[in-house]
Amino acid sequence: MLVAVIGDGFCSSETAQLAEEVGRQLAESGAVVICGGLGGVMEAACRGARGAGGLTIGVLPGRSRQDANPYVDIPIVTGMGEARNVIVVSSAQSVIAVSGGYGTLSEIAHALKLGIPVVGLGSWQLSKDGWDKQVGITVATGAADAVRNALALAKA
Amino acid sequence: MLVAVIGDGFCSSETAQLAEEVGRQLAESGAVVICGGLGGVMEAACRGARGAGGLTIGVLPGRSRQDANPYVDIPIVTGMGEARNVIVVSSAQSVIAVSGGYGTLSEIAHALKLGIPVVGLGSWQLSKDGWDKQVGITVATGAADAVRNALALAKA
Amino acid sequence: MLVAVIGDGFCSSETAQLAEEVGRQLAESGAVVICGGLGGVMEAACRGARGAGGLTIGVLPGRSRQDANPYVDIPIVTGMGEARNVIVVSSAQSVIAVSGGYGTLSEIAHALKLGIPVVGLGSWQLSKDGWDKQVGITVATGAADAVRNALALAKA
Amino acid sequence: MLVAVIGDGFCSSETAQLAEEVGRQLAESGAVVICGGLGGVMEAACRGARGAGGLTIGVLPGRSRQDANPYVDIPIVTGMGEARNVIVVSSAQSVIAVSGGYGTLSEIAHALKLGIPVVGLGSWQLSKDGWDKQVGITVATGAADAVRNALALAKA
Numbered sequence: 001m002l003v004a005v006i007g008d009g010f011c012s013s014e015t016a017q018l019a020e021e022v023g024r025q026l027a028e029s030g031a032v033v034i035c036g037g038l039g040g041v042m043e044a045a046c047r048g049a050r051g052a053g054g055l056t057i058g059v060l061p062g063r064s065r066q067d068a069n070p071y072v073d074i075p076i077v078t079g080m081g082e083a084r085n086v087i088v089v090s091s092a093q094s095v096i097a098v099s100g101g102y103g104t105l106s107e108i109a110h111a112l113k114l115g116i117p118v119v120g121l122g123s124w125q126l127s128k129d130g131w132d133k134q135v136g137i138t139v140a141t142g143a144a145d146a147v148r149n150a151l152a153l154a155k156a
Numbered sequence: 157m158l159v160a161v162i163g164d165g166f167c168s169s170e171t172a173q174l175a176e177e178v179g180r181q182l183a184e185s186g187a188v189v190i191c192g193g194l195g196g197v198m199e200a201a202c203r204g205a206r207g208a209g210g211l212t213i214g215v216l217p218g219r220s221r222q223d224a225n226p227y228v229d230i231p232i233v234t235g236m237g238e239a240r241n242v243i244v245v246s247s248a249q250s251v252i253a254v255s256g257g258y259g260t261l262s263e264i265a266h267a268l269k270l271g272i273p274v275v276g277l278g279s280w281q282l283s284k285d286g287w288d289k290q291v292g293i294t295v296a297t298g299a300a301d302a303v304r305n306a307l308a309l310a311k312a
Numbered sequence: 313m314l315v316a317v318i319g320d321g322f323c324s325s326e327t328a329q330l331a332e333e334v335g336r337q338l339a340e341s342g343a344v345v346i347c348g349g350l351g352g353v354m355e356a357a358c359r360g361a362r363g364a365g366g367l368t369i370g371v372l373p374g375r376s377r378q379d380a381n382p383y384v385d386i387p388i389v390t391g392m393g394e395a396r397n398v399i400v401v402s403s404a405q406s407v408i409a410v411s412g413g414y415g416t417l418s419e420i421a422h423a424l425k426l427g428i429p430v431v432g433l434g435s436w437q438l439s440k441d442g443w444d445k446q447v448g449i450t451v452a453t454g455a456a457d458a459v460r461n462a463l464a465l466a467k468a
Numbered sequence: 469m470l471v472a473v474i475g476d477g478f479c480s481s482e483t484a485q486l487a488e489e490v491g492r493q494l495a496e497s498g499a500v501v502i503c504g505g506l507g508g509v510m511e512a513a514c515r516g517a518r519g520a521g522g523l524t525i526g527v528l529p530g531r532s533r534q535d536a537n538p539y540v541d542i543p544i545v546t547g548m549g550e551a552r553n554v555i556v557v558s559s560a561q562s563v564i565a566v567s568g569g570y571g572t573l574s575e576i577a578h579a580l581k582l583g584i585p586v587v588g589l590g591s592w593q594l595s596k597d598g599w600d601k602q603v604g605i606t607v608a609t610g611a612a613d614a615v616r617n618a619l620a621l622a623k624a
Binding site: 080081082083085086087090099101102103105106108109110112113114123124125126127128136 | 238
Binding site: 158188211213215219221222230231232233234235236239242243246247249270312 | 314344367369371375377378386387388389390391392395398399402403405426468
């Protein structure tokens with residue numbers, strides 16, 4: 001099972017704690033964590049997963065494997081900037097968004113377009129005339145609920 | 157001036173009329189239209205621009221230039237799937253979103269992340285705790301208003 | 313007709329003259345020139361095409377349209393680094409390689425893989441055990457011969 | 469240590485045996501194998517690595533993780549077609565090319581452009597006027613020699 005954790009490269013310590021707990025519980029469930037490989041939410045999720053003995057993949061936007069946070073086991077170096085966001089979510093069987101800005105929003109949108117389930121923790125609310133409110137995102141109440149949903153909804 | 161028009165590959169005739177009018181007015185203002193090169197909003201915008209003597213660029217997700225709608229002058233063939241959305245907006249000096257689904261949402265998010273102004277016509281409403289409502293998108297009242305805003309806000 | 317001219321971002325004045333002549337003759341034949349948008353061979357080809365009233369497209373590796381050489385009419389901003397090489401050749405109906413280093417070699421290889429004809433002017437010689445010598449590249453004797461071949465071989 | 473093994477998606481049984489031996493010896497040396505994730509050389513290298521208890525990463529060109537050969541542990545789904553070749557080599561600390569066609573040639577060229585060492589086993593011979601013959605590729609005499617060179621030359 002491969003689950004993406006997405007969110008800002010810089011975040012509050014509260015958000016980082018949440019992301020670390022998500023990473024830890026994913027690893028304890030035997031899931032591999034994939035993320036954008038940088039700081040903030042990505043680093044916290046990798047730290048949590050690594051602490052629980054899990055494997056972590058970081059899909060980097062830049063050209064150097066040295067850009068990866070210290071808890072990434074396998075850095076994937078794309079050199080493709082924002083386009084790497086597509087790879088993070090396409091590679092995942094489900095996605096957990098922890099807060100996040102516009103980059104995270106692009107990942108949520110790509111995932112929903114590709115039919116990959118997205119679970120949100122304090123992340124974006126989306127709406128559009130003629131669509132249901134909170135389109136496409138499963139809102140979770142905490143780290144445990146997010147991980148449970150991400151594993152239950154994961155596509156084959 | 158290079159302006160992106162983004163939206164669904166399939167759309168209602170009302171939305172198509174709006175997109176065509178946007179394309180026409182962009183071309184009349186001397187702007188080149190760039191889009192995803194397929195049908196729906198993309199085709200309508202190109203048809204409008206072409207009808208007014210404008211130049212149109214279509215950045216295609218697939219591997220064949222034959223995928224372009226008949227009003228694309230210059231098909232750019234990426235073979236990169238969803239990642240081509242990044243190119244559509246990065247190449248533009250401003251973006252007009254006409255309605256649109258998840259793919260359009262990903263383009264809006266990439267544009268905002270990259271600091272490229274986005275004008276919306278019946279498109280997504282975004283919100284997030286602690287952010288202002290309708291984050292980052294300038295809402296337009298019609299085709300003329302959208303084009304006026306897109307030209308006024310365009311980055312160098 | 314859309315023809316790619318590929319080669320180094322830095323080149324000798326002899327190579328630049330050759331590329332400029334290729335660009336000029338392509339434009340005189342009514343072809344649009346597509347290239348990587350930077351200096352050297354790319355700039356010379358665009359200068360030649362522009363001087364003959366042609367249209368030029370530059371597919372840039374970086375994130376800024378300001379990176380384009382001054383003879384690019386339409387800068388396509390990819391932010392995808394080396395991966396933009398794939399787009400340069402996939403978008404073309406045939407490719408003319410003027411000298412060139414490893415980046416050019418990658419474009420030649422991508423073109424041949426995708427079935428897009430490649431004409432070489434002082435460019436790479438390729439061989440492999442069990443393959444014919446000068447695999448896949450049509451060697452031209454000068455600018456006029458290169459343009460003639462690129463137009464004759466161009467795919468639909 | 470992350471080493472790429474590149475080569476054709478379809479290959480002779482001799483080439484497959486060579487690739488499998490390369491994969492096996494890489495895993496025995498503690499290296500992780502990264503490849504394009506499909507059949508032929510890629511599958512043989514993964515089978516070899518997996519048989520020796522190693523970890524394997526497959527960077528897929530298509531949109532489905534189901535495209536991966538059965539010996540890939542971590543499928544990275546790019547949906548980016550040929551552009552995924554850039555990611556295979558950028559992510560590696562060195563590259564071993566086992567025979568191979570135009571796609572492999574594009575990977576060799578991208579690697580050399582990015583300064584990533586390439587070791588060849590019956591792969592392409594490159595030359596260019598004014599460059600040394602067999603530019604940039606270290607020719608190996610067999611699987612053991614290829615692995616030894618790839619580990620010795622690997623960049624940090």
